[in-house]
Amino acid sequence: MTTAPLTSLQAAIAAEAAAVAGTTGVHVELGPPARPEHGDLATPVAMTLARAAKRNPREIAEALAERLRARPDTAAALEAVEVAGPGFLNLRLAPAWVTDAVRTVAAAGPGFGRGGVARPERILLEFVSTNPTGPIHIGHARGAAYGDSVGRILSFVGHAVTREYYINDHGAQMELFAASVAARYAELVGAEPHMPEGGYPGEYVIGIARALREELGDAYDGRVSPPDAGTLELFGRRGGELMLDVIRGTLERFRVSYDEFFSERTLHQTGRVEAGVRRLVDSGDAYEADGAVWFRTTAYGDEKDRVLVRSGGGTTYLAADVAYHLDKAARMGDRMIDVLGADHHGYIGRLRAVLAAGGFDPDTLEVLIMQLVGLTESGEAKRMSKRAGTIVLLDDLIDDIGVDAARFFLVERSHDTAFELDLDLAREQSQENPVYYVQYAHARCCSILAKAAAEGVTRDPAAGPPQVLDPSERALALRLAEWPRTVADAAERRAPHRVVAYLKDLSRDLHAFYHRCRVVGEAREVQAFRMELTVATRDVVRCGLDLVGVTAPDRM
Template identity: 50%
Template sequence: MTPAVLAELVRASAVQVLTARGLDHAVLPELVTIERPRNPEHGDYATNLALQVAKKAGMAPREFAQALADEVAKDSGVATAEVAGPGFLNFRLAADAQGEQVRQVLAAGERYGSGDVYAGRKINLEFVSANPTGPIHLGGTRWAAVGDALGRILAAQGADVTREYYVNDAGAQVDRFAESLIASAKGEPTPENGYAGAYISDIAAEVLRREPSALSLPEGERHQLFRRIGMGLMLDEMRHSLHEFGTDFDVFFSESSLHDSGEVDRTLSELKASGSLYEADGAWWLRSTAFGDDKDRVVVKSDGAPAYIAGDLAYLKDKIGRGFDVCVYMLGADHHGYIARLKAAAAAMGHDPAVVEVLIGQLVNLVKDGQPVKMSKRAGTVITLEDLVEAVGVDAARYELARYSVDSVLEVDLDLLRKRSDENPVYYVQYAHARLASLQRNAADLGLKLDPNADLGLLTLAQEGELIRTIGEFPAIVRRAAELREPHRVARYLEILAGAFHKFYAVAPVLPKGDEEATALTFARLALCEAARQVFANGLRLLGVSAPERM
């Protein structure tokens, strides 16, 4: 019996209790919450349904809880149902009913943990979007790990996800990038506020290799050539770095295309016509305070030049025009003000502000030998994606960056991530999967095949029950991670699952030794181990981390 099936049983029993007493069962929620008690001695599962609805229905909570316990206990899959405290209800499942959770995992395989909560929903997921003027830094690397994992989790819940990278190829930073390349090509110092580092020299040299006469061109043509070729080379390198990191995008959207196509001007004209833009002090302002922002925002400056938000407005209009139900923006810590202004922009265009979601990610710091790591060999000023991968590998980097809530500042301990021990979270989880894979290989060597009809009622040890119930939590964990946009919930769950497995493995011999014969319990435990292995594999895949079979 899975938590979902138990929830249905409890609700059906509650309907029966209330109907028998002539009371209205409309007070019952559609979904009954079933949780694991913090103290295992209290039972396998618990619900506070009686405390939620008893008084609304016209009964005392404990009276309702006892009547509900008596009704639920009639089901053969429930060993005990007991009332605790003011009206909590604790359940223990029969061993064979609990074992059905294992059978469900084996039947579902790679689909276990998937759902349909977002079926039919189109979600635009914009992340990384680092300026294409240098290698991807640690903040962008965090978004590469978290954003890709979130995309996988949303897709696992039925969403049609488009992963999008907004290329900031308009504005002064791109001009400074081009001038930095030209200076390097000439052998001159980096311009003031320009870009430095070995990558600038490499790109400048490649531009000259492709266009040997580039430096002899008139100033304007030279600037445009270095800008065009240099930007293309930088973007190609960023795409390659992200791909090697396991993160690929469906769309690379050019900011400059919005200006070149006239989409920015058309969007501003529409907003002026609707009254959402007004003129004051020679500038045009978005009336964003009318939609919950703390101040109105300048959209066209007094000199007639568009402010950065002008492109944001056109970009949001484009996204909504492409049919997305939700547009998720994953932005850095210095973009907190964007939450209100983007929601205001959606409202100004006549859309529900809920179409916009903004996630803010905090800073990432590297630590080695207890000291902060500050310099990149290649970029010269910041630590890059390549630096982190070179130090610890893709799996460790992705897992570590995804296992924390993005609203917390993260310190990545390079020494810890290199350890092959339980102290290293990714090693701890991957090793559990590898050990389970090894068990299946060893079983095959003994001629033992997985039996889908094994007698799972034999799994009566406390550690077996704990492992089964932990396996059963996976679908709810994935759903919650999708709803809250929090991939770290999957990582933390896998660590709990690893702990439950290791406790089981310490007390429950799986394979026969020496001349021992395989028993029915052998096949039951093999089935449980394969179910656990499948959940590890599914969870790691959602995080974009490999599930090694040997370590």
């Protein structure tokens, strides 16, 4: 990892601030001031220190300013250091510092900001994990775009991430699915269909039935009306596999990748669900009552105990999740992250109880809850029902607006905010979509560099810094310097929308720079600096877009 330009400046200020206050380990907030006329950077560190030091913040700020002016490296980096307001320190960067910073960014290329995390972790990231009873729809799509982006960002800053999909290929929903496939199969072979109550009416079930018929030939034609147990078992298992293939195809198309697909069915088959329940019973964390086996989750802060084995004999979803999460805990490394839909948030306490009962630190489980995506069409909320087959599929959304726009849209807002996606707007706006704004910034950089190449202009590392900088150059350079902190912040908060917001800001800075400054054909120092600025911007935009799974075309 390249040392980020702002990091060393920040460290120098922290050292001097500590000296002034007579303490150690001072954290320095260093960022753009609220108003541009206050300079390039500002820090409230003097005010932060004032309380503990019991001194006037302005007095501390003045002393700190003195030291920064006297210290050689900060004196060279800073053109002006001023105390303002209640004790802010406003900094103005010297052109040479700005030039060096941009050179550093450009030299690092698309890897600028990589590996910035202080303590790398091994993280098991689970997301989407829908049961294979139907295709991926808009509700899953947000979790897919979000989870994949978080994975990319965590990896980028230096964590070792394993991405996992938990296949819910067992249970009542799968049985309904198997029966639904059998009913469609019966239709295909001209037999009486037995569609179960609450079965899956979607068209795709016909496709699964057709594929099965092709695999099986006519061997099952007489066993589907009504289906026998063996038929249902096969149709559920094989139908689920075929459905999962469809899901994987959609995810791949959506540029979402996994390291592992973990089947719930195998947990049951290998007896690990039973073993998990037994383990809880043995440790006293589960007990029998009313003919059922209960998990004593109240011992871990839940409001009531939860059933693991029904009085009728079957295990619950939670029982499988006990086995699954104990398995994950054993192999996760340092941490596991579950990305779950909003309708599962009541589940968090139970999952933490699983870990605690298993002897693991429940804080190693992090549950990220996706709020819902609502759809509006023609100004009205679109009613969607999986069972009625009126759901909007991810494949359809991609056909409408493309992968780039869909992914950009879905991670543009914080994951804990419910938002409405207006389908009409999403369709009509495909030309006005913010994704084009950012992609255009990248294409524009490429265009400038193509022009430079055509004119025989190359990068010029030996050129000195320009005498003066245009405000748009300063703004763009500073924005680039902030990238490592932005991406580190996005990783820490699991917040890809911060990357998106940054890219929009960066693009705005680039476009403004473009309109005020020419690159090719300027005086040597100016042209050299602007070439670096253009290269650095191109690479950071490309990198940021890649972190949210969006392409960066050279031409549009």
